[in-house]
Amino acid sequence: MRKLFGTDGVRGTANIHPMTADMALRIGAAVGRYFRREAGGVHRVVIGKDTRLSGYMFENALTAGLTSTGMNVLLLGPVPTPAVGLMTRSMRADLGVMISASHNPAEDNGIKFFGPDGFKLSDQAEMEIEALLAAGVEPAQAQHIGHAKRIDDARFRYGERVKSSLPRDIRLDGLKVVLDCANGAAHRTAPEVLWELGAEVVPLGVSPNGRNINLGCGSTQPQTAAEAVVAHGADVGICLDGDADRVIMIDETGSVADGDQLMALLAGRWAKAGTLTGNALVATVMSNLGLERHLADQGLRLERTAVGDRYVVERMRAGGFNLGGEQSGHIVMSDHATTGDGLMAGLHMLAAMVETGKPASDLLTQFTPVPQLLQNVRFAAGQTPLDSPPVQAAIRDAEAALEGKGRLLIRKSGTEPLIRVMAECENEPLLNATVTEVAAAVEAATS
Known part of the structure; x- marks a missing residue:
């Protein structure tokens, strides 16, 4: 199981674990070692970011970690996420990095990774990077430290x-x-x-x-x-x-x-x-x-x-x-x-x-x-409200009520500390009742 990576990279509030400068440096070193599979040769990574203030901090920390393992860093500045996928491929880079928390508020930030083909990394690759991070990364010898360069266009x-x-x-x-x-x-x-x-x-x-x-x-x-x-x-x-x-x-x-x-x-x-x-x-x-x-x-x-x-x-x-x-x-x-x-x-x-x-x-x-209702319930670090027996019972009751009439989807957000309760049903009173009851049970489990 991945512990650091969510559904879209690593994300959280800036200067709170895992989104700290120290962790970004360590992540940079781990992912640099993962993609720099052999000594010697030219290895490069492109880094883009959005406009969050903390982007400067994470850009510098990631650059330090990546160059410490021999990766040459190409800094794109503020560009959309799809631009990083494009530039990773077009510049024949080994890795692409986007510093962004997407739709989250400004105090959050995140780090997304793209492989040399321009596509986001698989769950398996992220687990292997987490393993490297846990084991610690041996830095490159002094003569093999990478350099950084800004790309203006x-x-x-x-x-x-x-x-x-x-x-x-x-x-x-x-x-x-x-x-x-x-x-x-x-x-x-x-x-x-x-x-x-x-x-x-x-x-x-x-x-x-x-x-x-x-x-x-x-x-x-x-x-x-x-x-x-x-x-x-x-x-x-x-x-x-x-x-x-x-x-x-x-x-x-x-x-x-x-x-x-x-x-x-x-x-x-x-x-x-x-x-x-x-x-x-x-x-x-x-x-x-x-x-x-x-x-x-x-x-x-x-x-x-x-x-x-x-x-x-x-x-x-x-x-x-x-x-x-x-x-x-x-x-x-x-x-x-x-x-x-x-x-x-x-x-x-x-x-x-x-x-x-x-x-x-x-x-x-x-x-x-089809009428659809979504309700989000925030939970605190360390809480597992979906494991609560009353929550499980509320979910079973809701599924039984909706059987043949609609569908229920309960999931933990991969980018925020939220439990998302969503249902679809053409019977709107039933829709409202099922979502309200399940969300109330989840909220009670977080109290």
Whole structure:
């Protein structure tokens, strides 16, 4: 079992274990030793980050740990997470590192790793790195210590790659787009890309100060962007998160559409064009039952995975599928990227508007969702509320009540100290009752 890594790397509050400078240095040394399998030769790692204040601290600590094992470090500065996957491959690096806590508040931070193929590491690789970390890492001899260098054009390289995912004849002339960058990693790249393609951009969340990432903005708080879409008479809104690997869309009326609706749109378009491999979409257990039914009506399958975009990607690679994602807005288009890419997915939505001439409200209402309710319960370090007999009994009762009418999903978050209680059911009183009862039992177990 992994103890340090969660569903998306290592994450926590800055300066509290495990997200301390000392631990980042040790992690850097361990992962450097893991990927520097033989002495001699040239070994390199690319490091990107979002706009959190603690990013400076972790960038320096990781650089120290990596160079101590002989890795040469290429510092990309603030770039979206998908840019790190891209640059790891294009620069023939042995390893890619992204310093980000994604959609979490500014006081949190995290470290995500990409292998030389640009894909996130497997559970097995993370367990082996944890074993190295526990055993301690022998540093390189003085003559083999690595060096560090800043790469100034990473965001431009990424921007060109994102644009190249669209047909060359697609322009966004005449589209007014509210673009919320969450004061995060894409605050410069995303507005530039949309402007270069011809869109009129109304920018939000483009003034990071190290402490305001995801604060009242971005994909987890799209209300400000929704109001701006209506106020500016915009055609559509795009909300990214702090590291720009997820996106939430807003139509011209200010209505918010999640990743399920966007995946449904892309899957249908790709299927009609004959480019959806395997006639399937890969999504997690959190995706709405309405999406699954919508795909089935078109003769398409929904392949479900555990929560986490890297599990989506693993299933896509194993099955040869080229489209997947999460309800939260991670959209993975493996013909163009190795991980979720919010900006790229948003651009493909805009391309659909251009090609069909339809408004965003039509394109982002692909199916009627089955009523879904999610309640989060926070727990303290060391607590295991799901092991409580009363909680187990409440879960059994809820499952029995929902049998044949809906589904219940209980899981521990891999990125925050939360128990997520989610249910789907077309009988809304039953839905509310089951979620409330299970969440209450979980909360009681944390008291």
